[in-house]
Amino acid sequence: MIEIEVFGKKDTRSGFGEGLAELGKTNKNVVALCADLTGSLKMDAFKAENPERFFQVGIAEANMMGMAAGMAVGGKIPYTGTFANFSTGRVYDQIRQSIAYSKKNVKICASHAGLTLGEDGATHQILEDIGMMKMLPNMTVIVPADFNQTKQATIAIADFEGPVYLRFGRPSVPIFTKADAKFEIGKADTIIEGKDVSIIACGHLVWKAIEAAKELEAKGISAEVINMHTIKPLDEKAILASLAKTKCVVSAEEHMINGGLGDSIAQVLSRNTPFPQEYVGVNDSFGESGTPEELMVKYNIDTADIVKAAEKVIARK
Amino acid sequence: MENIELEKVASQVRRDIVRMVSAVNSGHPGGSLGCADFLTVLYFDVMKHNSANFSMEAKNEDVFYLSNGHISPVWYSILARSGYFPVAELSTFRKLSSRLQGHPSTDKKLPGVRMASGSLGQGLSNALGTAQAKKLDGDKSIVYTLHGDGELQEGQIWEAAMYAAAYKVDNLIATIDFNGRQIDGDTEQVLSLGNLEQKWQAFGWEVLHMDGHNMADIRATLSKAKSMTGNGKPIVIIMKTEMGQGVDYMMGSHKWHGVAPNAEQLENALSQLEETLGDY
Numbered sequence: 173m174i175e176i177e178v179f180g181k182k183d184t185r186s187g188f189g190e191g192l193a194e195l196g197k198t199n200k201n202v203v204a205l206c207a208d209l210t211g212s213l214k215m216d217a218f219k220a221e222n223p224e225r226f227f228q229v230g231i232a233e234a235n236m237m238g239m240a241a242g243m244a245v246g247g248k249i250p251y252t253g254t255f256a257n258f259s260t261g262r263v264y265d266q267i268r269q270s271i272a273y274s275k276k277n278v279k280i281c282a283s284h285a286g287l288t289l290g291e292d293g294a295t296h297q298i299l300e301d302i303g304m305m306k307m308l309p310n311m312t313v314i315v316p317a318d319f320n321q322t323k324q325a326t327i328a329i330a331d332f333e334g335p336v337y338l339r340f341g342r343p344s345v346p347i348f349t350k351a352d353a354k355f356e357i358g359k360a361d362t363i364i365e366g367k368d369v370s371i372i373a374c375g376h377l378v379w380k381a382i383e384a385a386k387e388l389e390a391k392g393i394s395a396e397v398i399n400m401h402t403i404k405p406l407d408e409k410a411i412l413a414s415l416a417k418t419k420c421v422v423s424a425e426e427h428m429i430n431g432g433l434g435d436s437i438a439q440v441l442s443r444n445t446p447f448p449q450e451y452v453g454v455n456d457s458f459g460e461s462g463t464p465e466e467l468m469v470k471y472n473i474d475t476a477d478i479v480k481a482a483e484k485v486i487a488r489k
Numbered sequence: 490m491e492n493i494e495l496e497k498v499a500s501q502v503r504r505d506i507v508r509m510v511s512a513v514n515s516g517h518p519g520g521s522l523g524c525a526d527f528l529t530v531l532y533f534d535v536m537k538h539n540s541a542n543f544s545m546e547a548k549n550e551d552v553f554y555l556s557n558g559h560i561s562p563v564w565y566s567i568l569a570r571s572g573y574f575p576v577a578e579l580s581t582f583r584k585l586s587s588r589l590q591g592h593p594s595t596d597k598k599l600p601g602v603r604m605a606s607g608s609l610g611q612g613l614s615n616a617l618g619t620a621q622a623k624k625l626d627g628d629k630s631i632v633y634t635l636h637g638d639g640e641l642q643e644g645q646i647w648e649a650a651m652y653a654a655a656y657k658v659d660n661l662i663a664t665i666d667f668n669g670r671q672i673d674g675d676t677e678q679v680l681s682l683g684n685l686e687q688k689w690q691a692f693g694w695e696v697l698h699m700d701g702h703n704m705a706d707i708r709a710t711l712s713k714a715k716s717m718t719g720n721g722k723p724i725v726i727i728m729k730t731e732m733g734q735g736v737d738y739m740m741g742s743h744k745w746h747g748v749a750p751n752a753e754q755l756e757n758a759l760s761q762l763e764e765t766l767g768d769y
Contacts, residue, residue: 203622203625224625225625227621230655232648232649232651234610234611234614234645234648235614235617235645235648235649235652236614237614238611238612238613238617238618238645238649239614239618239621239649239652241604241614241615242554242615242616242618242619242620242621242622243618243619243621243622244618245545245547245552245603245604245618245619245622246546246618246619246622246623246625246626247622248622248625265608266611266614266645268608269605269606269607269608270604270614270615273594273595273605274594274595274596274603274604274605275595275596276604
């Protein structure tokens with residue numbers, strides 16, 4: 173019987189806010205920049221406690237990215253904060269030239285990623301950001317699964333020298349990682365061990381994968397659930413070790429299928445040992461207004477979709 | 490350094506520029522020649538910098554960002570001639586595995602370069618970040634930038650301009666290479682910049698003007714600009730230049746923005762530029 177301890181429910185962006193506030197106390201080189209979304213990004217505590225190290229840049233994301241790169245030249249560790257849409261697509265060229273190519277120690281912290289932004293609709297629901305960021309050389313891409321992990325990841329990336337894209341979200345979701353679990357970049361967490369199918373997920377879909385594993389268990393299927401919180405560098409060893417056991421995989425993410433975590437997994441499999449794979453993700457479509465729950469159902473990234481994909485991929489073995 | 494000495498450096502820099510672009514039949518001689526005098530004064534007379542021991546962080550050093558990265562030939566020549574790397578390395582410009590990439594980059598760790606540039610409009614933001622970092626550290630050094638006038642058509646420049654004034658970034662001196670030319674023609678025809686002085690003033694900047702081909706004026710204006718730092722306002726210098734300055738057939742049009750001289754044209758150009766410090 174699968175039993176996962178849950179430590180309440182919170183939004184991942186609040187994990188970022190707490191992590192940043194802690195860094196404010198422990199690392200004097202950390203500075204924060206925000207493009208008029210301080211409250212949404214939960215950066216208020218850092219701002220209140222470190223006013224001289226907080227830079228409100230206004231609604232000017234391109235300038236924010238360029239400034240962050242310039243601060244890194246001066247030895248600072250800049251954390252930029254805005255929605256995922258404005259953290260990536262809007263400023264891709266600034267990130268590409270001033271941060272990734274120039275290898276600057278900037279942490280691009282992106283909230284409200286994916287469909288679960290909800291009612292604001294497709295203009296703000298970016299589903300391409302993981303793809304854009306993972307294509308950039310020198311860029312590390314992290315998508316933590318819950319509040320605790322987002323907090324730990326926020327803290328951990330300060331000690332990592334290099335550009336990082338940290339993606340998190342708006343809705344309140346179950347907390348299932350331990351508060352003191354140290355975050356290791358590039359090392360996947362196996363949450364449930366299983367033998368029939370591997371479900372490899374990131375972000376909000378990790379909890380959905382856990383729910384799916386429970387439903388599959390009731391059907392007599394043993395699913396392994398892996399929290400692939402780091403998309404790049406990808407923990408290839410963990411994927412291959414799991415697949416050696418299960419011989420099939422479902423990837424699950426709140427992102428476009430094109431360019432997402434699933435694509436990265438497929439590359440590992442095709443280069444090593446091909447196994448059947450099914451993708452749970454948004455299929456070449458923009459989102460729309462609605463509640464997060466409604467959107468996850470409509471765009472086929474809910475628990476039921478993972479269960480269905482698991483059954484399908486097992487049948488393909 | 491005396492003006493006459495600075496002129497000698499600038500002449501050699503101009504020889505380097507035309508030789509570098511001609512050797513690989515690519516690169517941007519026009520704007521490079523136009524900014525040779527300014528960068529010579531900046532690096533040989535004005536900036537506080539340590540070329541023998543390049544430090545990315547530049548603690549207690551002035552910092553320069555070349556925002557219009559396509560005029561890399563002039564910057565590379567200046568960096569080499571002021572001691573950042575061997576002058577002989579100029580011969581590798583734009584060649585495979587060279588540290589002297591077509592547009593400046595930090596990728597291959599060329600001393601003197603702190604940020605990639607080429608995609609326009611980003612250097613002012615980079616400079617703001619470094620200027621703010623220096624303020625946090627109590628470092629009184631100055632951050633300098635150079636921009637093309639056509640580059641001012643990029644929106645990010647104006648985001649940065651607004652920020653700099655609003656937050657009183659007064660340890661920053663930006664210079665505009667105001668030659669009135671861009672790839673497709675005269676700036677006035679392609680997309681008029683309107684009244685540049687009024688634009689910068691309206692954005693809250695101190696505006697100075699200078700003749701980019703008069704060593705005495707460049708020195709005096711930069712000196713004045715330095716004296717104005719620390720007064721709560723960012724400073725911009727609108728520098729009047731001639732694209733292709735120093736090579737007669739390149740002056741007076743936009744045509745030599747990104748075209749390299751052939752062997753015969755190179756010979757003609759070199760005949761107009763005195764070899765003062767020895768060719769690389």
